Amino acid sequence: MFLDNLPQELFADICTRLPIKSIVHVGCVCKSFHAIIKNPNFITEHINRSVADDKKTQLLLLRYHSNPDNKERFSIRYDDEIFDECMTFDNSYKVWPVHYYKIVGSCNGLICLCDYLSVTSVLILWNPALRKSFNLPMPPTEFSLHDFVVGFGFNSSTNDFKVVRIGNVCNSGNTQTSRVSPEVEVYELSTGLWRGSSAVVPPYEMIPRHCSHVFVKGASHWIAFEKGKEQNRYLILSFDMGSEVFGEMVLPASVANGPKLKMSISLFGESLSLFCYDGDLSGTSERCCIWVMQEYGVVESWIKLFTVDLAQEINKVLGFRRTGEVLVEMGDGELVSYDPESKEEVHVEDFWFQDSSHLDTYMESLVLLDGKDQVSLNRAYCWNKLLKEE
Template sequence: MGNDFAAMLTARNVSSALTDIDSSMLMPEDVRLEILSRLPVKSLMRLRCICKSWYALIENPKFISKHLENFNDDNAYLIISYQVYDDAGHDNLTCLFKDKTLADISYENIHRPILRTLLGPYDGIFCLCDDSLIFLWNPATKECRTLPNYSNFLPTCATFLYENAIFGLDHTSGDYKVVFICELWNEQIEAPYEHSHVAIYTSTTDSWRVSKGNVEWIPYDFKSHFKSTHLNGVFYWLVSRDDGDHSNIMLSFHISDEEFREIERPRIPYSSHESLGLFNNCVSLLHFDKSSHCIDIWLMSDMNWIQQFAIGPFLGVMSPRGIWKNNAVLMESDNGTLLLYDLIVEEVRDLGRFTRGTLGTAILTYCYKEKIRLLLQVMSKCLVGATINHVLSF
């Protein structure tokens, strides 16, 4: 049964069929699971309210895994987040492109509970940061989980300069973890701390701690959010050292062993106009040469780098912003326009201008696959004292 047929089954159509007949008598459980696992999350959230048996089925880990299998990269949406700067200040905005194929480039604004830093997603869950407050947010299920206050873990006289975070599942322990990395200002001496501060949240303890290797400070700068990606439980960043050395520094973090490792970049000149992404299940580096206006796409395989594409020149492009579904490159122009370059037909499309005023913008792009995974399930081992807020969503 294909996804096209399943998409035609709305929550209202399915629920009306159960008005007089119990669902368990209507069809075998395996058939029911197959049909429901192909429905969008918004419909499933309504169907949970029909009866206890359907509620139990949709929250069953087997069903969630089946739903994850059916909603792969082909079912991903494009979400963008950007800050618009003007003379009055700046706004943090988030938009969802409603057509998964991007044939229709109309989009709608997404209300999110915190307007500061948006990071992720991992299995359909975003991480939101607002100084010492950190949240996990699933737009599809309208849930937002507030983590314990991080400020209690900071040194005295410290305030935030910049924050970054990752969220993922440790498949070895089955524990969900948040790794929070921040640059701090020392108010006592009125100067920044020498290194970035690191702490790890684990769902089993519902608390913060240092890493297994007792790493609390690392000498790296993590300022750019589009210079990161993750694959198979390993997170990657393009970083610079605190001493200003920009050359050949790429950092990985294994969420199971909680170790940071430096790995070698491609042997190409450093450029501030780079981004990381995934291409054909490989970590990819998009390198923009401002002198030639071309983008080189490198893939990492077995810790070796291979140049896969050389595209361009692109006049008026400021920087690459990521890979879209293995066949296109997202780019930001000098005037805040989001561009899509199709690697197959070699054409550029304009997806819209995301700017206002004269001071510009910075666009972050996300390949978002909505998931039925509930934060209540993710944090099931630490529900006592947990705060679950329901927020508006698309």
């Protein structure tokens, strides 16, 4: 047989260039092939090749509430001209508003979901390409209900995924509840366990349900603010997944201060971007200014890229496409792709529930194929039964 005489290193190198489905089929041929593709080094090399492949069609992960079947849906789309579907998954077991799986983030093919509205605040790690997922164990610290934020990313120095929770622990007395300093907990995929972190949280506040999250340059980022008597001071708070140290970035002077601003962050390529609306958190906006930090961490490098100003009111800007267009959810739930140069907008889809949408980049990978999910398998249920490909 030809493959019997092929050096293992060469065979592995060839397989790293294959799509996920083909690699999985190869792994089913025999035990030796399966051992090769589930090796952590092979999985890492496959990710590195995927990241370096500029010719590959970019995938986008879209979460929304569908119409008219009232289902929470996760759809992976090709970032092409027609925004075609690659895979679609329904969360048909949990029905809005009892459970709401917000996408915390997507990193190296792994997606972190959090149910902010349930009492237990379930956290899930999910690889759609492999149909594998599991619940993280319950964190040891009980934070105030919905009074926490979550970050998800990758520590390149240890080749490990991390989930971080930042929240307030409340001490309940007989007559009142007093807030104490926020605490930080970190989950590591390699151990399958939560642990406390000694990181000191800066004295800022975040709005958990409205707090967008971005992982870039090895750190998680959120919008935070410092309360003032007449107006708040807004900034970007970061948490380095390697050193587990918090940092902060100043926003452009023209948008850094306000009473109750509606802002979110996203990625523009590999750069941090800021979406600043002219409305507040309570409703729609007439326009949204988009800023980009050209050089990471350099305040002076913020530039105003363009303004999304459409005929209808805007609910929110979801994010960028590779073409430079942006996906925008309108006030009536319509999803449009907007070209800032031509000012043209193209209808993409309609959402049943406003503000149910979320967009993130996605890349297929073999993460969770190497057995790390077995760490938590005996204390978690597999979410795959709830996910159905159409």
